[in-house]
Amino acid sequence: MAEQDQNPVFQLQRMYLKDLSLEQPNSPQILLEQQQPQVDIQLGMQAESIADGMFEVSVTATVTTKVGDRTLFLVEAKQAGIFEIRNLPAEQVQGILGVVCPQMIYPYLRAIVSDVCTRAGFPPILLAEVNFQAMFEAQQQAQAANGGQTVN
Template sequence: MAEANLDPVFQIQRVYLKDLSLEQPNSPEILLNQEQPGVEIQLGVDAKPVAEGLFEITVTATVHTKIEEKTVFMVEAKQAGIFEIRNIQSDQMGALLGIACPQIVYPYLRSNVADIIQRGGFPPVHMAEINFQAMYEQQQAEAMMATSEAPQILV
């Protein structure tokens, strides 16, 4: 009788661009403005199971540039990866899904965002490296605070 293989498995199955959009709602007029635009970047990470032992990790970025209150351009991008993860202790899964997987996917997202901005006729916005461990730990701390601040019902 064959024994089940219980060795830990962590493999990238695929990395892919899930969604990408570039909007320039005030072109061409805004392009004549010589002011330096303000840049706002928002990031998010989502993890969900897609099959037994397979997880999709999506890193989302929104890059919004404005001059005064007018949008110069806005990019929304979702870069995803499918990871095979098996035989990993449950207390390690959160860190694996929230730190290791996004660190693999993020460089692809950075490259695609810089490329689409440049193809739109603008100098590329180079998104900084992200410390996903610090981001994950902050989210965990916020979740702990939210549960400790929840109203308690005394009976």
């Protein structure tokens, strides 16, 4: 039994919508505008330990659409998951938290953002695919550069 306790563990315990917000501050007047809106999409990712071997990972999308300088609508959604990760080296855990977990969460976030936009009466916003591996590597390099370390 003790040998079994040392086996690597990675599993999703729960996936959930943590936060969702839709704002249409200039409705209904702005809905009469005929101009093409500008769309700005910001993504964020966060991971934190919530118990021994248990982590919450969340991916946030903030979609702001404007006509001129007035906001047409703003959607902010945060999809999260609780993951159990045990008996792995720390550098592997960081990679799993920064790449694998967000890749599992992101499709749900994409669907939510698209659905909310459609239900609000707008064309769906389709979030592009994200290379979380490249994001993670860039973040690691930036942290190393800020710490005065060199990255090979």
